[in-house]
Amino acid sequence: MTPRKKSMLYTRSGDAGSTALFGGGRVPKDSARVEAYGCVDELNSALGVASASIAQPELHEIIANVQNELFNIGSELASETGKASEAGRMFMDEAKKIATLEALIDEYDAKVEPLRTFILPGGSAGGARLHFCRTVCRRAERAVVRLSHEEPVNPAVLTYLNRLSDLLFVLARYANKADGAAETPWRKG
Numbered sequence: 001m002t003p004r005k006k007s008m009l010y011t012r013s014g015d016a017g018s019t020a021l022f023g024g025g026r027v028p029k030d031s032a033r034v035e036a037y038g039c040v041d042e043l044n045s046a047l048g049v050a051s052a053s054i055a056q057p058e059l060h061e062i063i064a065n066v067q068n069e070l071f072n073i074g075s076e077l078a079s080e081t082g083k084a085s086e087a088g089r090m091f092m093d094e095a096k097k098i099a100t101l102e103a104l105i106d107e108y109d110a111k112v113e114p115l116r117t118f119i120l121p122g123g124s125a126g127g128a129r130l131h132f133c134r135t136v137c138r139r140a141e142r143a144v145v146r147l148s149h150e151e152p153v154n155p156a157v158l159t160y161l162n163r164l165s166d167l168l169f170v171l172a173r174y175a176n177k178a179d180g181a182a183e184t185p186w187r188k189g
Contacts, residue, residue, distance in 0.1 A: 023080035032147040037077035039140035040161075044070040046136045050129035056178050059126075059171060062104060066164065069097060073157050077144070094156030101163040105170055112173045118186040123176035130172035137165040 027033055044067050051063040072091045091097075121131035141161040147153055176183060 022075065022078050025080040032143070032150050033077065036140070036143040036147040036153075037074045039136070039143040040070050040074040040077060043133060043136045043140050044074070046129070046133045050126060050133050053129055054126035054175055055124075056126070056175060059175065062167075062171070066167075069160070073160065076154060076157065077147070091154060091157060091160070094154070094160065098156065098159055098163055101160065101167050105163070105167050108167075108170045108174045112170065112177050116185075119173075120184040120186055121172070122184055123172070123181035124179035127172045127176035127179065127181055130168050130175055134165050134168035134172065137161060137168055141165065 047063050047067050047070070051060055054060065054063070069091070076091045121135075122128050123131075141158065144153060144158055144161060148155075148158065173183065
């Protein structure tokens, strides 16, 4: 019988509550940096769940592209401060990527009725999940802002997350419209 090779999934090095960063160094697992890239990772997973329930094929490609960018952003956030230099940065061509999000927002906003009031998150399965992704995106954005008060952060990451939450909102509305799911207006009082 051949001896079993040790799994690379666990190292035991984080058992005491710290984790390694790209480029070396360790931080507590409850640090602002780990919270920031953890929220980005959570958003990425939520997008995977949303994509699995979306009936519109054109949205799958948009979501897959965003998920790839979130991996780049997460990798950059998981890099030791100062190690994410120009040579080691993962989130690149930021202006182009932000412009792409803005173009998608404009394109899909033109496909839905103008808003006349706030709407409640919900609708079809895909639309509701995209609304949920929007709120996870806002949490990730808040976590990155918190980190930026403690350590240097690429400002384009904040811009990207801010635009992404807007895109997710309009994609949720589009998915609901395409699925024939009515939006529920917010009722005051």
